[in-house]
Amino acid sequence: MSDAQPLLELVDLETVFPTRRGLVRAVAGVSLRLQGGEILGIVGESGCGKSVTLLSILGLISSPGQIRGGQIIFQRRDLLALSARQMRQVRGKDIAMVFQDPLSTLNPAFPVGEQIRESLYIHGISSPGPHASPQPRGWALRRARPASEKERVLRLMSEVGISSPMDRYREYPHQFSGGMQQRALIAIALACEPKVLLADEPTTSLDVTIQAQIMDLLRRINREHGTAIILVTHNLDLGAEFCERIAVMYAGQLVEMGTAEEVIESPRHPYTRGLLTCIPRISAERRRIRPIPGAVPDLAAVPPGCAFAPRCEKARPACQTGPILPFETETGHWARCLDGGRNGRRWDGTSNAASPHQPSE
């Protein structure tokens, strides 16, 4: 796997937002590789730059924010070099996204089935229908439409687990339950059979049972269609259960990356350890939940050196001055921590499993 050309590769990606407080580096040099058919998790607190990373991939950072540096290589093309028109063709067709709040993501004015159908013709997979035409919708009653197109939508709907798609095709988003809305959203994302599916906290607004069903659905899609998935979540447990590899993000940087097992079983970065100890668990052993002291640093003024140092109980003077280079073990598990380096060896920049950012100073 590690030798293959990655499907999607971020190289030293940097996305910044100028604010009155100064320049916010929401994504401060993120590098990662996604192989075809892989499931990668990005885990971190709110505001650590997870979502901005996804938006950067889609080229949807709105002004005054901008991608200041780095590369986003998708199928050997640098997405940052594409024109707006070319980028539109990538969005939705090659790289699709599923959002956190399905109800507000669906257009309240149209039946769900029509919205799924629409995603087919945006990329010329099918012809425009009544959704695009200026005619009132009622006229569609008499217009013949290729049955295969509708069949395709119905098939998609049943594939994502929407029961009796025939009836639900005509229903409006508010008539769907939360779980069904998310399934519809997934159907829209899958309509063009994308290579990469970006899932931004897809289950946060759902209850636990539905959450499990949606994650099962995503996993099945990954297996059956070979769609690579990047799952962004603040829930480390969820990430661990669902993903093959996990990247932990803190203050705009990846601080640790490895297989889900390694990250959970033997976390190398103190931040990851902190995240793990503050998850409540039901077990025989009574254990206090230990919150991580302090708060996420202001992204406009990230301290030099290790961004986590002010909250880290093991911080040494060297941590505050940096640069903190990532250290990697034999298996490709690495952490951006001076302490984590004791058991591992220095990252030599050759591994394919991870190619973290080398600070330039």
Add this chain to the structure above:
Amino acid sequence: MPERATYWGEASRVRLRLWRRAFAEFSYALWQRPIVLMGGILVLAFLLAALLAGQITSHNPMRGSLLLRFEPPAWQAGGKWAYPLGTDDQGRDLLTRIIFGTRVSLAVGVLTVGISVVVGTVLGAAAGYYRGWLDELVSRFADLLLAFPFLIFAIGVMAFLGPGFPNLVMALAFKGWVEFFRLARGEMLAERAKEYVFAARVAGQGHAAIIASEILPNIIQSVFVLGTLRLGYMIIMEASLSFIGLGIQPPTPAWGSMVASGRDYMLRAWWVATFPGLAILLLVMAINVFGEGLRDILDPRLKIE
């Protein structure tokens, strides 16, 4: 293949059922509000009167006989049923002129509101979506227009352009679009921040397509409601301008100018000014009642699931 046929049969049956249900719901809601229903019937009656004016009455609306000046309404002493509402100072049948006057009122109202809706919504949607210099430019221009009282503004423009039907429509639409611009812009500002707009961008749709096919269907309803409410206002504006002689010129029958010409004979023949005035009142009230009722029925925010 038979499977395909079932898909279609099934889907159109579902669709038909939904349409029928929507229609039944609408009629029921209308039935629940008898005043709105009355307004609707009145509007319909005026509309038919305007369309079928020539078929309803055989009198000439433009030319009368001076021998028949100031015939009183039929139910008064000396009145004839040939002239149900009496005749005016030139011996023309008043009812005929009122019926033909409906054409002017409705045509001016519908045209002005139509132009205002199109111009205002397009500019408002674009300004609200793209913001920037376009928004700044159009909004400031709209502010400028809003600084004038409508009637004063219309009088000024009509004095400049001269009276006549096309000029009247232009003068009214020239300021009328501002309301729709402000509404569409405000709605657009609220809608563009919503997730579904962003999702459309993620799906690879372009800006123009997002405005036209994603957002507009969500805001068009409130635009239509404002349209019905503005319709009555525009009819009053036309009548006012015709009343002071800047709108539709006699002998073309227009309610405003009919009231104006009847004003001089108020003591001798009260009906000449009164009935056209009542027609204005009735039509505008019917439109407002119906428009407001329509909003109550259609506005999903007021609907209880």
